[in-house]
Amino acid sequence: MNYKLVGTHTGLPASELVLGAASLGSRKGYGATPDDSQKILVAYAEAGGNFIDVADQYQLGEAEEIIGRFIASERHNFIICTKYTRSSETEPLPSNEGNHRKAMRQSVEASLKRLKTDYIDLYMPHYDDGRTPVEEIARGLEDLVKSGKVLYTGLANFPAWKAAAIASTTPLSALQLEYNLVQRTADRELMPMASYFGLGTMLYSPLAGGLLTGKYRQGATGRLTRSAPEGYQENMGTKAILDELELIAAEVDATPGQVALGWTLTKNCFPIIGARVLAHITESINALSIQLSPDQITRLDAISAVKMGYPHELLKTVQKVY
Numbered sequence: 001m002n003y004k005l006v007g008t009h010t011g012l013p014a015s016e017l018v019l020g021a022a023s024l025g026s027r028k029g030y031g032a033t034p035d036d037s038q039k040i041l042v043a044y045a046e047a048g049g050n051f052i053d054v055a056d057q058y059q060l061g062e063a064e065e066i067i068g069r070f071i072a073s074e075r076h077n078f079i080i081c082t083k084y085t086r087s088s089e090t091e092p093l094p095s096n097e098g099n100h101r102k103a104m105r106q107s108v109e110a111s112l113k114r115l116k117t118d119y120i121d122l123y124m125p126h127y128d129d130g131r132t133p134v135e136e137i138a139r140g141l142e143d144l145v146k147s148g149k150v151l152y153t154g155l156a157n158f159p160a161w162k163a164a165a166i167a168s169t170t171p172l173s174a175l176q177l178e179y180n181l182v183q184r185t186a187d188r189e190l191m192p193m194a195s196y197f198g199l200g201t202m203l204y205s206p207l208a209g210g211l212l213t214g215k216y217r218q219g220a221t222g223r224l225t226r227s228a229p230e231g232y233q234e235n236m237g238t239k240a241i242l243d244e245l246e247l248i249a250a251e252v253d254a255t256p257g258q259v260a261l262g263w264t265l266t267k268n269c270f271p272i273i274g275a276r277v278l279a280h281i282t283e284s285i286n287a288l289s290i291q292l293s294p295d296q297i298t299r300l301d302a303i304s305a306v307k308m309g310y311p312h313e314l315l316k317t318v319q320k321v322y
Contacts, residue, residue, distance in 0.1 A: 001048030001288060006079075006122075006270075007173050008198030010152060014051040014079050016265060017284065018202055019044045020272040021054040025062030032276045034066065039278045041070045047285045051079045053176075053202065053272050055126055056111050061088035064114035072116050081122035081174070081202070082111050083156055085129060099125045099132040101140040108149055122174055123150040127157035134162055138170040145171075154199070160189035167197040179203040179269070181212055181241050181260055181304040188308055206264045206271040213257035214242055244303050248296050258287035263300050266292065 003013040023030075024037040032040060044052075052071075054063050064082065071078050084107030087097050097103055108123060123144060125137060144150040154174030155163050163175060175194045177186050183205070194201045207213055210222040216232040234242070245256040252259065261284055264271040275281040292300075307313070 001285075003048075003050075004268075004270075006152070006200035009171065010173050010200070012079070012121075012152070012173075014200075014270065015049045016270065017044075017049060017288070018051045018053050018081075018270045018272040019049055019281075020204060020274040021052060021063040021067060022058045023063075023274055023276040024054075024066045025059035027059040027062040031059055036277055037066045038070065040275045040281045041067070043278060043281050043285070050077060051081070051270065053081045053204075055083035055086075056088040056107055056114075057083075057086040057126065060090060061110070061114055064088075064111055068114055068116035075117055079121045080115060080117070081124070081154075081176075082115070082120055083124050083126040083176075084108065084111070085126035088114075098129040099137050099140075101136060101143070104140045104144070108144060112149065119148060120150050122152045122154055124154040124156050124174065124176065125158070128159060128162060134165045135169075138166045141166075141172075142170055154202075156202075160193045163190070164193050164197070167193075167199070172197065172199055174200040174202060176202040176204060176272075178205050179264065179267075180206050180208045181245070181263060181300060182208050182238055184304055184306045187306060188312065201267075201269040202272055203264055203267070203269050204272045206261050206273065207257050208260075210257075211238070212242070212245060212260035213255065214246065217242065241300075241304055244299060248292070248299070251296070252290055252292065254287070254290050255283065257283060258290055259292070259296075259300075261287040262290040262292050263297065266297055 002016045004016060006012045006014050023032050025031050026033065052067055054067055056064060084104060085097065085099055087107060088110065089096065095102060096106060108120065111120065112118065141153040145153060152173035154172055154176060155166065156176035166172060177190050179186050210216065215222065242256065245259050249256045249259045261271060273284040
C-alpha cells in the first residue's frame with residue numbers, strides 16, 4: 001500500500017486507503033462479529049494500512065472498543081481518527097450531544113478510554129449540529145490540541161462556508177465528506193475549499209453503500225435496500241454510471257466496485273473502505289493493483305459529472321485566463 005501526506009500542513013504519511021470501522025461490532029444489531037472484526041483489522045494491517053476511521057457513535061462505542069483492543073500492543077503504528085457529536089448513547093440528553101465544548105470534552109474522554117490510549121491522532125465533529133457557533137467549535141478543538149489529548153483536528157459533514165470559517169482561524173488538518181461516482185456535489189465547494197486550505201480529504205462511502213459494486217442489480221440486499229421500502233430503484237444517471245463501470249471492469253479484468261474505488265484513488269484523497277466480513281476488505285485491497293488508463297478515468301469523470309450551478313457556470317463565461 002502506498003502512503004501520502006495528510007494534507008499540506010502535517011508531514012504525516014498515511015496509507016492511501018483508510019479503514020472505516022462503522023461495521024466493526026454489532027451492538028446496533030447489524031455488523032461484524034468480534035471474530036470477523038479481528039480478521040478485517042489484521043488483513044488491513046498486513047496490507048500496510050495504518051489509518052483507521054471510527055466514531056463514538058459507531059456500534060454505540062463498540063467499534064472503538066474493538067480497535068482499542070487491536071492496537072493495544074502497537075498503538076504507535078496506527079493513525080486513529082475518531083469523531084464526536086451524537087455520542088455513544090442510544091438516546092443522549094440534549095446537553096450530552098452536539099458540538100459544544102461540554103459534549104466535546106465528555107466525548108474525547110470516553111473515546112480515549114474505549115480506544116485504550118492517551119491521545120487521538122485526528123479528532124473531528126461528526127457533522128454540523130446546526131446550532132453550535134463556529135467560534136465555539138474552533139476554540140474547543142484548539143484546547144484539545146493544547147491539552148495533548150489530540151494531535152490534529154478536522155471536520156466531517158460541514159457546509160463549505162462553515163468549514164472555511166473554522167479553517168481560517170484554527171489549524172485544521174483534514175476534512176471528511178461523502179464522495180463517489182453517484183455523489184459528486186462536493187466538487188462545487190467542498191473539494192476546492194479543502195484544496196485551498198491544504199486539508200487531507202477523506203472520502204466516505206466510495207462505493208455508495210454497495211451500489212457501485214452492482215450487487216443490487218443482482219438482487220442482493222444491503223444498506224440501500226434496508227433503507228428503501230420500495231426496493232432498489234435505478235434512475236437513468238445511475239444506470240449510465242453502472243453500465244460504464246461494468247464496461248471498464250471487463251477491460252481491466254476487475255469488478256465494478258474495484259473500478260469505482262480505483263477512480264476515487266485518482267482524486268488525491270483518502271477513500272474510506274468499510275467491511276463487515278473479510279471478503280469485503282480483501283476486495284477493496286485488491287483494487288490497489290488496478291491501473292485505470294487516462295481514457296478510462298476521463299470516461300468516468302464525464303459520465304458522473306455534476307452541474308456546477310451558479311456562480312460557477314457564470315464565471316466560466318466571463319473569467320479570463322492570463
